[in-house]
Amino acid sequence: MITDSWYAVATPRQVRRQPLALRRFGQDLVLWRDATGRVVVMPDRCPHKGARLSDGRVQDGTLACPYHGFRFDPAGACVATPVQPTTRIPHAMCVHPLPSREVHGLVWVWVGDGTPTEEVPWFDDVPTDSVGAWDGALVYPVHYSRMIESNFDVYHFPFVHRSIDPGMGEAVEDIAVHAEDDFIHSEGVIVNRSGRRTPYHVDFKAPNLQVLGLTRHVLGFIACTPIDDDHTWVYARVHTDYTRWAWVNRLLSFLILSLDWHVAQARQDIPVLRHLTPRQTAPGACVWVHADAGAARYVQWRARALQAQAQREETPRAPTPLRQAGA
Template identity: 55%
Template sequence: MVPDAWYAITTSRRVRTRPVALHRLGRRLVAWRDGDGRVVVHEDRCPHKGARLSDGCVDGGLLACPYHGFRFASDGRCVVVPVHPDRPVPRALQVHPLPVREAHGLVWLWHGEGEPSAELPWFPDLAWPSRRAADTTLELPLHYSRFVESNFDLYHFPFVHRSIDPGMGVAMEDFACAHDEDGAIRTSGRLVRRDGRPGASFRVDFLPPNVQRIEVARQFVGLVISTPIDDRTTWVFARFETRMAVPDWLARMISWLLAKVDAGFVQVRQDLPVLTQLTPLMADPTACVWVPADAGAARYVQWRHRRLRRAEETRAASPLRQAGS
């Protein structure tokens, strides 16, 4: 996955009073809240004998291991060893909290060697909390890059989703795609139905490494975050916001229905049978023949490829690696 970036790894509401096991970015992590309510994330392994800390509990603002009750503070230090209450705690007995932030109802983890960047990848018009939005999460048996790529593509609707297609349209008109050096991508266009009547207008925007804003007919906005669990599975966070001129309660109900239908039916029943059969498993700029309507997806796949290659070159050139090779 692309390094030196913030990745949303879970929702704020999932991390309450108990430690939570999270498999993200290929790592086994535990998330918990300290006595001040701050989220702490680190490897889900006790340094004593390797027990799973997420099976323990939070007590007095400390994370207690389920095996021998050693307790860890939010800075990672072990501060209580019940079997030796009067002895100093060995220095090596500590976990290593990772850089995390909590914002927009999500917990974000910095993945990389460098200093965390100040800004989270976020679209400022999607304020949270919102009285008109609802969200959902799901796990998909896909590489995350394929899911991000697929979210640029609304013109598969009349084919994959023909049973529920509200008339999105087949052909593309007025398509535009802009991007910047940092990897942000903006696309917009309009679909036209087979009989020539207008379909839906849309915008799909992307912020690196994995955040997308999908707007349809100026009435529905979806925020989709696709975070790798491992090379074959993706954790997806989707938040829908209804902007139709209806009361807040109705807008929220529509958003909630959209979330339910999307997670329970559209993604799982209709998209997955196609997406899980794509080859290769990961998005690859050399493995597709793009058409103009794919400009956003192509930009994303090329950007990801460049970033991964640059990270590999940096890693190969690092003095530590040279010394070890």
């Protein structure tokens, strides 16, 4: 995967009073909130005897292991060993938190050895709040790179999703793609047999964010975060502005996302996507047509980014758990 980047890993409402176990980047993580309410993200393994910290509990602003009650502060230092309350605690009795942020309605984790950037990636045209929006997440049995690639594809709608939108056209016209640095913009117009034209755009921002605009009123923000080599956590937030009433827009966003998740994605997309080969994107593995221009740019960008990353990593460094992870 692309390292030295921020990845959205959860929604803030998932992280409550007690620790949350999550698997991301091929690694087991525990998320909890310290005494100030700040989200802490750590490897889900107690250094003492390897118990899962997520099975423990939050106690006085520390995370207590379920096995022998050793307690770790938000910086990862062990601050209490009940079995030997007065003995010096070994330095190695610690966990290493991952840099994290809670912003734009998501919990983000910095993956990599480099210094975290001040800003998490975001799109200028996507609201940072949830006014008139509805969100949710699904786990896909697909590598995250192929999820991102498939999100550029709107011309599968009349085939895979014919039953829920029989009027969607098969042809796409006015295809255009613009790419710069870590950003890709693609757009086109879906045309049906009666001449109805539905404009769309799909944008990508590194390492794993996308926005899908359909008509002028629906905007879908998507983050595809690797769970492991075979699974992706897909978070989506739908924003609509059909009316001037936020609650009506929110209701419409809920209906659109619910139909999309429970029918379009779960019953129609996943059965196709789970069998795609190769499992990860690879330049030359697919024969593109012009309508795939956005997807092709993403596949090229990812290949170049991985190549540059491999060159940077040629300098031997001590492996970290995240760099060992296969995702």
